Amino acid sequence: MSDLILHHYPMSPFSEKVRLILGHKQLAWKSVLIPSVMPKPDVVALTGGYRRTPFLQIGADIYCDTALICDVLEHRQPEPRLYPEHNKGMARVLAQWADSTLFWAAMAYTLSPKGAAAMFANQPPEVGQAFAADRAAMRAGMTSLRAGDATAAYKSYLRRLANMLHEQPFLLGSAPCVADFAAYHPLWFTRVINPSLAGILDATPDVLAWMDRMAAFGHGHLAKLSSTEAIAIAAAAEPAPLHDEAFQDEHGIPLGSRVTVAAESFGQEPTEGILRAASRTHYTLERSDERAGRLHVHFPRIGFVLREVRA
The missing domain is CATH 1.20.1050.10 (Glutathione S-transferase Yfyf (Class Pi); Chain A, domain 2)
Incomplete structure (x- = not known):
């Protein structure tokens, strides 16, 4: 199972949200410290444009926004639960x-x-x-x-x-x-x-x-990693196979189209790639980087805007 790699910086509040969840679930993870302000060339190499902090890397899969990261961690370690069964x-x-x-x-x-x-x-x-x-x-x-x-x-x-x-x-x-x-x-x-x-x-x-x-939950079990090492890990990996989830088309944009995904507000830098999945909860874009190789970058639907790139 590939390592959890969190790209973050110490005073980032949303990073603290994820760090505590990692502690609550007693997960092992790799810590990559990134700049708090632009430029962030190693971040953009992995995300394609998205620059909010934190983001989670698992091999050649990049997960943006903490709402989606929470879902990924819940799937990785279901107990203790983040989402109470009846609430x-x-x-x-x-x-x-x-x-x-x-x-x-x-x-x-x-x-x-x-x-x-x-x-x-x-x-x-x-x-x-x-x-x-x-x-x-x-x-x-x-x-x-x-x-x-x-x-x-x-x-x-x-x-x-x-x-x-x-x-x-x-x-x-x-x-x-x-x-x-x-x-x-x-x-x-x-x-x-x-x-x-x-x-x-x-x-x-x-x-x-x-x-x-x-x-008191702490931050779990972390080991330090450099951004250069994280990019090399992505380059040596292939994106995980996509789950067989139903395509939910709300935009009239078919899979395989070139698109951008960007936050609705705050940090609206877009990521461009090929739309490979659009489930009821998230989007997946395929993109390539000269250093990081072929990547899948994942975004939640809520809070993000999908647009087709027209020639």
Whole structure:
């Protein structure tokens, strides 16, 4: 069975979501550290354009977006479950809210002018400037919350999470599910990466206690790998055979067409390739890279846009 290779960087909140899931499932994985800002030539060699963090590599298969990565890890190691048997829909919907609405409120608060100044206070000015410029480019076209609005929303969301945790250890019951990991990582960014602003969490002690329970899962069993080694692994492998899943055509674009897939918002750099699968949940593109060889790059349907490339 091919190794799980996570391409990430330490302060990435979505990476922390996946790292904790790897810990919860006690999986072994290879860690490839990537830059937090562009350029990312080794990332693009594998993804073809997609530049959000993290992404998961298994041989010559590249899985983009943490929602899809969660499904891949669940298939790899079904227990303990991310999707409770009788509450799968609720878990997924709550996770989607946490990865979007909660996340952006938390980021707008934690990276407000005051927060950004505190976070980059001990680094050269150009580091903070490069980070701000990179993220501004990724947010092109998005409406960003102002700091005051974000603070008010964040406080409300924390109270709602606290209400869910008042008489149970995790958001949907006695065991963690995908929603817990999705809700945890934006709060982790505030508490761990920019602790000068973590006082906002003090009003919700049930949330803090839950965060301690989540952090205790750790990151599993990791070994370091370089991006050059990861690309060589891809080049030496072939993409795994695709599952015999029904083709769900919502666009009038047949399999075998040249297409692009890009995020709906935030980091909309497209990946171009040949459409090899379009199931009810995900897309698979085949592409080639001079260093990484033939690859299959996988995206979830939700949150991504499929377009045909016309001559």
